[in-house]
Amino acid sequence: MMNDTMEDQKGFTTTILHSDRLLKPEFGALHQPVHTSVTWGFEDVQGLVNVFQNKAKGYAYSRQGNPTTTALEHKVTQMERGKATVSFSTGMAAITATIQSLMKAGDHIIASSFLFGNTRSIMQTYADIGISFSFVDATNVENIKNAIQENTKMVFVETIANPATQIADLAPIGDFCAEKGIIYVVDNTMTSPYLFNPIKVKASLVINSLTKYIGGHGDALGGSVTDTGLFDWTSYANIAQVLREQIKPDMLGITQIRKRGLRDGGGTLSPEAAHTISVGAETLALRLERACHNALTLAQYLENHDMVSKVYYPGLSNHPQHALAGNLFKHYGGLMSFSLKDGIDLFAFLNRLQLVVKSSNLGDTRTLAIPVAHTIFFELGAASRAEMGIPDSMVRLSVGIEDTDDLLQDFRQALEA
Structure with missing residues (x-):
């Protein structure tokens, strides 16, 4: 069985090529099969209850994922050297779910002023319902520091801005967020995990539009959020109490994104698209x-x-x-x-x-x-x-x-x- 971190693996491409096979899918398949079932049956109702109550791993309803999307999430986690990943129908769905899941009215986000247009647009939508934003030139960490407020909960930047290619002051921003206990979200789409791993600059969460370089062939939409494991979710006030009682501390953030962002938001990645992206990622x-x-x-x-x-x-x-x-x-x-x-x-x-x-x-x-x-x-x-x-x-x-x-x-x- 493969471990979850690239440090314990072969090279980048070797690891991705053999990721599905070493998870031992049925009948010796080299890829995880496309599971098209919407729902899953249990011989014992206790098994169904355990999945719903987060006491056992499994699948109850495919809006929250299925074995095909799980295999892709495992692959993205390996590429990003992270803790766990949740996949979505698009990159924008991943961004929307991250903000929706972790922010509340009255919270404040500092974001790069060079963000992709649709990302900035959805932030304006959230501003209309009570989350405040400060857009700053993220090429200098001092601009981030100057925008900090008592209610700042998140800093959101991209690696390389689209289209004018400004590069955020990634490492100093990471140090600052770590010092202040602020969630640091890095959109890695324009670099991809092959060129850069945001965990190296202390990112808390990594966004990827799987549609772009990871899928790479313009034939499937998808997005993902990866938890690097660096943020202390036990100290984050916006984590739901019911999850604190059920989920391991290091999985609180990504589980809340899966529950509130994916399950409740409904931006589910189809198994057909997940399979296409997974195969595309190999190259x-x-x-x-x-x-x-x-x-x-x-x-x-x-x-x-x-x-x-x-x-x-x-x-x-x-x-x-x-x-x-x-x-x-x-x-x-x-x-x-x-x-x-x-x-x-x-x-x-x-x-x-x-x-x-x-x-x-x-x-x-x-x-x-x-x-x-x-x-x-x-x-x-x-x-x-x-x-x-x-x-x-x-x-x-x-x-x-x-x-x-x-x-x-x-x-x-x-x-x-």
Whole structure:
């Protein structure tokens, strides 16, 4: 039987490849089968009662999970070197469930001002019902410290911001949250567990949109929350008393997320999607090696092109957090953006791209491009976009695994047409 921590395992890819098999699914299957049953029967009613009362492991109703999603959660926990994981139907469902489960009206959250648009939008929704937020420049821990209040319960940041690639001051923020006893949530989607493990910077909870690099093929939606085991949930006031009486202390936080966020919120990951994501995860390291290489090569090409005004990519030496990224991450990621110079027709340029797909997703095997201000950040308005450093001419790229020369040639012909 596999242990739950990567330190006790083989290499990253070897561990993920054999994760299901070593959990011994039926008939020697190499993958956990797709369990489509919604409900589960028991020969003895006491067994059903024990599952409901958290006295025994098992399955009663698939809204809270089934063996297929459990296998994926085990795999994500291994990748993140964490304690336990809960999976969801999307990454946004995971974020929503985390806030919904652990916060109460009157609580305060400090969040990066560079958060993904939908994440910021759901936070505004929660602000409307009594949770307060302070959005600050998270590239400097001093801004986090200056925003602290007596009712601050959580700090929420991303590793690499989408689309302008700002990198949070991850380790100092982790130290500060640990000192103050504040939940530290790190969204690891843009780096993935292959490039970075937020447990290294004392994250309490790690969010992943499984749709992106972990699944990696643009064919299944999913999200996850992983408890690193570093936060002391026994001292956290918002844990339900009924759970304190039933659940081991180190599992209180993740169990409350599963109960209140998944069971009550209903954002259940389907077994079919869980299986697809689990299989896609096996090639995470291989895909990211190529995607990161392509992204750096393309960023260097665009940086020197006379039609490009600015390139946003942590792998470039002029990026404000270039050194930090080099210290934290295995590579610089597959996310990048660039802005065209004034007078160049943005839409005409994008329409000339032949290999690159005009699309809104991230982490696909194919390279995807989207005009940021007109689409994913349109609803924020011009003032908020300016605050986040998003010009109207910005193009966001999710760089894929195409042959590098073919990718460069597509940009070359589109820019020079």
